[in-house]
Amino acid sequence: MxxxxxxxxxxxxxxxxxVILNLIPLPDLLAATKPPILLLILIYWSLAFPKHISLTYAxxxxxxxxxxxxxPIGYHALCFTVTIYLILIYYPQMRxxxxxxxMVSLLIILIPYFLMSTAVNNILGISFNLMHxxxxxxxxxxxxxGLFNVLRFIRQKYTS
Amino acid sequence: MxxxxxxxxxxxxxxxxxxxxxxxxxxxxxxxxxxxxxxxRNNISYLVQPVYNLANFPSKLSDNIQTFFKNKNDxxxxxxxxxxxxxxxxxxxxKIPSLTEENNRLKKLLDSSTSVNSSKILxxxxxxxxxxxxxxxxxxxxxxxxxxxxxxxVIDSTGILGQISxxxxxxxxxxxxxxxxxxxxxVNTRTKKxxxxxxxxxxxxxxxxxIALNEDVVEGDSLITSGLDNVFPEGxxxxxxxxxxxxxxxxxxxxSVVPSSALSSNREVMVxx
Numbered sequence: 001m002x003x004x005x006x007x008x009x010x011x012x013x014x015x016x017x018x019v020i021l022n023l024i025p026l027p028d029l030l031a032a033t034k035p036p037i038l039l040l041i042l043i044y045w046s047l048a049f050p051k052h053i054s055l056t057y058a059x060x061x062x063x064x065x066x067x068x069x070x071x072p073i074g075y076h077a078l079c080f081t082v083t084i085y086l087i088l089i090y091y092p093q094m095r096x097x098x099x100x101x102x103m104v105s106l107l108i109i110l111i112p113y114f115l116m117s118t119a120v121n122n123i124l125g126i127s128f129n130l131m132h133x134x135x136x137x138x139x140x141x142x143x144x145x146g147l148f149n150v151l152r153f154i155r156q157k158y159t160s
Numbered sequence: 161m162x163x164x165x166x167x168x169x170x171x172x173x174x175x176x177x178x179x180x181x182x183x184x185x186x187x188x189x190x191x192x193x194x195x196x197x198x199x200x201r202n203n204i205s206y207l208v209q210p211v212y213n214l215a216n217f218p219s220k221l222s223d224n225i226q227t228f229f230k231n232k233n234d235x236x237x238x239x240x241x242x243x244x245x246x247x248x249x250x251x252x253x254x255k256i257p258s259l260t261e262e263n264n265r266l267k268k269l270l271d272s273s274t275s276v277n278s279s280k281i282l283x284x285x286x287x288x289x290x291x292x293x294x295x296x297x298x299x300x301x302x303x304x305x306x307x308x309x310x311x312x313x314v315i316d317s318t319g320i321l322g323q324i325s326x327x328x329x330x331x332x333x334x335x336x337x338x339x340x341x342x343x344x345x346x347v348n349t350r351t352k353k354x355x356x357x358x359x360x361x362x363x364x365x366x367x368x369x370x371i372a373l374n375e376d377v378v379e380g381d382s383l384i385t386s387g388l389d390n391v392f393p394e395g396x397x398x399x400x401x402x403x404x405x406x407x408x409x410x411x412x413x414x415x416s417v418v419p420s421s422a423l424s425s426n427r428e429v430m431v432x433x
Contacts, residue, residue, distance in 0.1 A: 127361025
């Protein structure tokens with residue numbers, strides 16, 4: 001029970017850090033192609049603890065990021081929920097994969113996320129650049145192994 | 161037994177997914193014009209503000225470090241240049257009262273109404289946070305405590321930026337003129353023709369709409385606000401026409417405009433009354 005509490009606390013702290021990282025200003029070119037860092041952190045924790053960190057976390061953090069980024073409420077909540085559901089289906093396979101293989105799996109999981117966000121963009125009339133979206137996916141995949149190792153190090157240190 | 165448990169759990173997950181999907185689509189439907197989001201942000205602005213400040217901290221820190229390590233000689237040099245600039249500009253300003261008087265007199269001769277110039281300017285600093293890459297909004301650090309109101313004009317030193325679309329206690333949100341949902345009525349300074357200018361979503365480009373194929377526009381024409389949209393005061397610079405594409409199969413010309421203000425890369429902006 002204590003360990004589970006620890007998991008929740010550490011996850012919440014990291015999601016907060018993710019929110020801040022999501023908001024930190026970047027140079028113009030990078031800002032357009034920034035990876036969804038909060039989602040990546042969420043994916044890591046739900047891969048590690050799929051029983052505890054699941055859809056509720058995804059939905060709530062989506063709503064929080066919607067409020068902060070001044071997007072219509074529900075936009076990120078919808079996309080995050082679907083992505084984490086995919087993780088919940090896919091985590092038994094994904095955990096066993098090698099680092100390279102995991103990057104490919106992440107691509108498979110992120111493509112529906114971006115398709116979904118572009119679909120919502122289209123419905124709500126928000127403009128977007130497909131080039132930037134593609135680069136955003138690529139950057140997320142490139143930074144994934146590093147992020148994964150950092151977060152795993154922290155998980156092993158604080159939640160066991 | 162075990163498989164049964166597993167089945168139950170996945171059922172619960174699926175139910176959760178369903179509930180959250182319905183909820184978020186319902187929220188999206190309610191909040192498609194950002195109305196409810198505004199209310200939520202208004203009510204918890206004391207929570208939102210620290211998060212923005214925290215995200216803004218690194219860029220502020222780097223600014224501070226840069227000013228700290230600035231060379232004294234450089235500063236003296238900069239000071240000299242700035243003083244010279246002020247001198248020149250105040251020299252130009254000297255003529256303005258007489259020019260306005262003359263303008264008013266001439267307008268009276270023509271029997272047209274005199275325009276009222278705005279008098280008060282408030283400097284506001286940008287809270288630099290990285291909003292969604294698809295949004296054309298900025299956040300400034302003045303809010304209800306400085307008596308701003310919705311629809312107020314925001315400019316920088318080189319042109320018009322946008323209008324205030326949301327006011328919270330200590331910060332407000334400015335929708336830039338490049339927002340795809342934003343349009344304003346400008347005037348071509350050369351021909352005095354009115355032109356509707358709308359945003360494209362790209363911060364380096366605006367679009368002039370509904371210009372007939374035979375109308376007199378050339379690249380390099382500068383556009384100013386007309387004051388006819390009851391939002392922006394008259395006479396502020398919007399941008400320059402950069403490219404005109406003429407396609408005989410279309411009803412209108414395809415005209416792009418480069419905004420004159422530095423839009424998202426500003427540090428400080430001015431709010432007009």
